[in-house]
Amino acid sequence: MASELIFTNATVVTRDRAFTGTLRVAGGMIRDVDDGRSGLPQAIDCDGDYLIPGLVDIHTDNLEKHLEPRPGVKWPGLAAFQVHDRMLATAGVTTVFDSLVVGDMHLGKPGRQGALDLAKDVLTASVDDDLMKADHRLHIRAEVASDTVMNELANIIDHPLVALVSVMDHTPGQRQWRDLDKWKKVYSRVYTAAELDAQIDGLIERQKNYSAQNRQAVIGEARKRGIPLASHDDTTAEHVAQGHQEGILISEFPTTLDAARAAHAHGMKTIMGSPNIVKGGSHSGNVAAADLAEVGLLDGLASDYVPISMIHSAFILVDNHGIALPDAVAMVTAEPAAMAGLTDRGEITPGKSADLVRVKSYQDLPAIMGVWRRGRQVA
Template sequence: MNTITLSNARVVTADEVFTGTVRIEAGRIADVARGGTVTPAEDCGGDYLLPGLVELHTDNLEKHLGPRPGVEWPVHSALAIHDAQIAAAGITTVFDALCIGDLDPTGFRARTLRPSIAALREAVAAGSTRAEHWLHLRCEVASTDVLDLLTEYLDEPLLKLLSVMDHTPGQRQWSDLEKYRVYAQKHDHWDETRLADEVTKRSALQQAHSARNRHAVVNLARERGLALASHDDTTVEHVAEAQADGVTISEFPTTLAAARAARAAGQGIVMGAPNAVRGGSHSGNVAALDLARAELLDVFSSDYVPASLLHAAFLLVDDAGWSLPRAIATVSRNPAQMAGLTDRGEIAVGLKADLVRVRPTAHTPLVRAVWRDGERVG
């Protein structure tokens, strides 16, 4: 690989921001120096130079697999579009969050799971992705097939993260059944009869399967040394259960009480970047920026909008009074450390040359260029 020098950049390190130069050699950061423009070099024109963003939980692939209701897009094409959008957002490491088990066993997620993992495996092996992709398997513990499906993929080399989740109406994210009714009628077009039937059926599935399946998933994560997250904890009791299970990551706690309990339990707290950008949760749950102001936020996840990740980090500066290095850590160093990736996440000598050139505007930060391992990918 050739040596690359990026100069006249506002370099954002783990601790400070300064005008300087970053030199890349053999895909690694070889030098970080203060000072103005040097030659020969690529002049960044005073733009920010950030570490490549690290995304622990994105459903973005699903959006491209099903671009419209009733439409299923070819999986390799969907993956390529997803990957390009991820890189364009400044994300250089991404955990694709795919659902293991579905409360509707004939549903979209059930049909696309195996093709998605196969396509991802093929693309990574061929070196055809712009971002570095890993797997985050989201285990729907109320489903009947979650353990069979998870067992099928436990030896997948791309697997680094498991999460336990339960989307049964009437609890956690859907504690308010009225909000669940609005969501189901809008997205699934259920009438009142179908809605009542589904609530009854899914509640029965939870009673029959959730406790046993959760226990099994937790044990499998321990046996394989996989990082484990808990999804949508709502009560102090939910967090206590997660703590007993050895959970280290609290994904999207839905209440202030749950976030406080997660902090007390030493869990890393992940919130949705779209929540911050929109000014609140689309489900009526606690606002991400409120948790940031209460010192209860460690990581942002773009969830369903890749571009929200960088935007949300800058909002921490504007709306929560955080320093820029601290804010950028929520989308770089902190998620990398949670996933056990110690070779990336900040601009420091010896680390991977995953970098993003960003120009702030009055409305949103604009990604101008992206490098992964010193290679331009966006």
């Protein structure tokens, strides 16, 4: 790590404004942020490019995709992790919560416990040996309607990297899949018509038997350890009210305008998938994230399944939806950091971690020109 870095002639984006300025980094921390340009010969001339905080991604399924690139194909763990990590860094993500599922939602199919164990081991080794470009945490996604969720949770909840837990229910007819026809359309590629009906009946029965008690148990385990909680795919005001009563502070991927509105009414934060912004809507037919942003109901964005979509979505909100640049950038930096309780990053201000991304506007797209984590260039 360089003892000191100076960035100048940059369009610096802080929490409340964007301006031509100079930024000094020392010891991995932001030390000074000033208006104007520096004439020091060692200063990095940013040529007017944006300088924004490193992105904070609290929900990505990208690691699982590399651990199992095809159904049934298991890739060597460390190799998969390195590709995943480098992909995030080059997308400007300096802090990431790798999202891993506990509990299975497909009857008669193998669960994800093998992927979970492999990811846990690889992440632990990579942290210990300083192999990572990004700062990795774990987001445990608990499928509360599963009969295996509590046993699987017990195997991971005390891992030191676990920093977020979300409760979710993907039972057909519930939340994201409240429209059974949409569920059938998606899974018709996997099951025959008869198998679909059997799956629906079995999953609904399992939900009746396990969901309520597992939800409370998962929440209790997270709260005992002081781990932040999110409620996934809130669809109704009642879903949000339940989460609020349980002490949940994040409504993750609300599927309707009513749910997002209720979340704000209860003082909860909302976060949506950034691919929703890039693609112009939800692939599942739920509420468009940009619509929430335009009415002030969107607080943060997560990459979900496409890491590069985070930076892209922030600039789309500015260019196409009337969101001020500092506010759009905060949706992928300061806001998700705050949701996860990370107070040392996510903003360009003295005393914060020197996690930085240099971004050039190129053909109406944000092109990432450099990424630094704690003052060390990682991409």
